[in-house]
Amino acid sequence: MAELTAFGYRSGRSLLHRLDPRTKLISLILISIGSLGADLSGLAVLFLLFLAALRPIHWSLSAVIREIRYLLFLLTLVFLARAFSAAGTPVGSVWDVTVTREGLFEGLLISGRLLVVVLWGLIFVAVTRPAEVRATIVWLLGPVPLIPEKRVATMVSLLVRFIPVIARQARETGDAQRARGIEARKNPVFRLTAFAVPLMRRIFQDADQLVIAMEARCYSEDRTGPDLTWHRRDWLVLPAIMALILLIRFL
Amino acid sequence: MQARMPILEVEGLRHRFADGTPALSGIDLSVNAGEFVVIAGPNGCGKTTLLRHLNGLILSRTGRVRVDGVSVARNPARARRMVGMVFQDADAQIVGETVYDDVAFGPENLRLDRSEIHDRVTAALAAVGMTHLADQRPHLLSGGEKRRVAIAGILAMRSPILVLDEPFSNLDYPGVRDVLEQILSLHRNGHTLILTTHDLEKVLAHADRLVVMGDGRIRRDGPPETTVKGIDAFGVREPWASRQGLPLDSWLS
Amino acid sequence: MQARMPILEVEGLRHRFADGTPALSGIDLSVNAGEFVVIAGPNGCGKTTLLRHLNGLILSRTGRVRVDGVSVARNPARARRMVGMVFQDADAQIVGETVYDDVAFGPENLRLDRSEIHDRVTAALAAVGMTHLADQRPHLLSGGEKRRVAIAGILAMRSPILVLDEPFSNLDYPGVRDVLEQILSLHRNGHTLILTTHDLEKVLAHADRLVVMGDGRIRRDGPPETTVKGIDAFGVREPWASRQGLPLDSWLS
Amino acid sequence: MTQSQQLHLTVYASLFAALIAAGAYLAIPVGPVPIVLQNLFVMVAGLLLGSRWGLAAVGVYLLAGALGLPVFAGGAGGIGRILGPTGGYLVGYLPVVFLIGFIAERSKGRIPFDVLAMICGTVVLYACGVSWLKVVTGMGWSKAAAAGMVPFLPGDVLKIIAAVPIAKTLRPVIQGKFQDAGADAYSRG
């Protein structure tokens, strides 16, 4: 589960790295809003900017594509679904289903918008430390009533912490059962329960251990929050992004 | 006179994990039927990874693994019947809701009939002295007891080859002695044994052979008394007796 | 001259778990500031349970536990600041998603301000020689490194008392030496140390005192050299040297 | 509720968020919507944690995904995924886990009710999932259902069957933390 355990953070000193995480998050949200209303030209701009952003953080397009290969598969299906289902002027037909110009256009637009949002999401995690992400969560949820933002932030980092544990224990349990010939059993219900029940029990024992370890280290709901400080660069980047989005939306 | 033919053959075995970690870089090893081999080496040198190749839990493209003559890659099911494995983490191996069910898990997968399964389970539990706990819930047992259940689970499969990954970890002195006695009686009954450990003190006196690993390679391989000399250099502690130039002594005496 | 006043006092402590298991049946123990105490005893004799009383992870009605003068039951928070605990299972105690965050977890809970936290974390990481791995994800570390991170997490809380539950389990020889050196340097800096282990070989030569437990009671308590004699009877292996009537020797020499 | 019990639930909820993520990782593509174990853990979370903490688990999961952590099916997260073709299922997990938890809290671990709860949950899940799929892909209802529901029904039945013994074994483990420990201990032992 390497991909899953990776927070996706790539250490570096680029401008993107040094920006305040809040700036990055706001920008990400703006870009998402922008791209979801954008037409193809707007998407093109955002995509080119994305390509430009890759260089300073030493990331290759091919690596990114590998990262999102599964999403690309999904989006292709969305594209095809649109291309074949929308009504309009035919540009050709496969078997007896006709492909329309409007369909192609719509499919491209919709999958393009989703793609751009995801790509910028990748940039965000790539240039933001886990701890900073947690900090942004606290800041983001701070104003929201009824939500204990610090606990939520802790929970997100616990999620990240649990995934490799789950992966390891799932592998060990699977190995132990294969070593004792489980593969001779074909009944899927038996296989799933025989695997999931002992695995879950073990994972919960591990969770209890973690609780004790946290208590031993004085866990308390109101911990020192992260401190974030705006810099001049933030005040330069934010307006720039806003301007860009406005351009994309209204030109 | 099968005791002389190799029952396990590993040739030029290499393995790299998905994330690029090179775990094994060229292993050649051949174990004779009835041999008792101890494998030692620092953390992360590839012991567990090697063992997991022996019954096809991991299959690597480069290199060959044969269990008495038959390639593991070709017939993993057979390899798993032949090679019983007790894992480093006893908890990982618990599958049943009761000790009895847990030990019966393997035989059931072998599709034996009920009476046969029952005979094997009772025999296995008796062998490790756990008959009285047959109805206990395994995850409530002590570390030593869990380890014995794990061994019983393998015994019930009647595998001629037994692989034990750090069977002594977290065991107290009596626990170590019990497990050790178990292992030796299996050895006397002709089982082939492969065991990894960081504490040679505990078992080396009884082994036929010591294999020392490092960085995914075999560094040394030979009779315990001689092979163990100066083993500290390989990240393994040389037993006290051997340091003093005395013969290795047993924890059972 | 605090080195002579008891910093830990346990009196008539008993504990029975919810399911009725009697884990401690009357413990009396007093540890002086700066002492290095090793606790040994068979599986299930109550070592871990006793340790968990020292910082109020478990509270029992019968018996008293005081951390320098103050009852743990009355002020568990203080006890947890004073008593840092390194657990048996190195993986179970990882909290943060990077080494740095993990070490910072304790200080954050103490509500120190950022700069203070940063100073403590860097100091703690330097102390265990892990500065270069600050951004690493903890679960990718080796067993020995994980233990060091755990120790750093305690150092960052500046706890004067350190409790280590089987810190050597599953560690190779270099790993044991690493952790051992860590522990000894802490001892030199005046920390009070309490450590449990099944392998006295590894640490006893450096301890000030040996406590032997059995069935939830303290069976023996005294200076290592004398207390360790004939300890086999209590389910703990007497180190080789001591068996030969020689002085205990260190794994570091 | 004591602080320790609070912490237990916090950790358990995070654990379920992680389990949901792990369940999404092994995704078998069969058209625009993949086969996953994700929803199994969502259902178990509802059964074991109840409505409120079940909601917390799914909420944390979605938040982590929205921030770009690769916790959604086949990796790669981001708001884009939540607005994407399978977003309906993702957001739908919120009402689903709440509903299942709500029923389970009142049924005191009686298996028929657990099953009933999960069936209701699954209905809600597809109501959300399929309709959003229809919006995004512009398919007709029949096509959307064919791509977003039919292929999964056998698997989902399997998951519901498997969820029963899982809930049965883990309930005592979890609820043990919340009834006052007897004997000598007056804190968790």
Ligand SMILES: Nc1ncnc2c1ncn2[C@@H]1O[C@H](COP(=O)(O)OP(=O)(O)OP(=O)(O)O)[C@@H](O)[C@H]1O
């Ligand atoms: N599933 C995995 N994915 C990636 N790397 C792995 C995996 N399992 C093990 N490794 C790495 O492969 C190497 C060998 O691991 P292995 O467990 O075989 O060592 P070992 O000799 O058993 O160590 P120990 O004495 O601690 O048990 C180590 O560097 C380890 O980090």
Ligand SMILES: Nc1ncnc2c1ncn2[C@@H]1O[C@H](COP(=O)(O)OP(=O)(O)OP(=O)(O)O)[C@@H](O)[C@H]1O
């Ligand atoms: N949470 C629990 N519930 C019930 N019984 C428990 C629990 N934890 C421990 N016990 C039991 O209490 C006794 C003491 O356990 P403890 O873990 O303190 O022993 P130990 O000396 O640490 O053993 P080891 O050397 O194996 O670590 C054992 O019989 C154990 O089975």
Ligand SMILES: O=C(O)CCCC[C@@H]1SC[C@@H]2NC(=O)N[C@@H]21
């Ligand atoms: O993209 C995601 O992460 C969401 C995938 C949702 C898959 C749905 S959940 C219900 C149904 N059952 C499955 O096995 N898959 C679909």
Ligand SMILES: [Mg+2]
């Ligand atoms: Mg190993």
Ligand SMILES: [Mg+2]
């Ligand atoms: Mg213990």
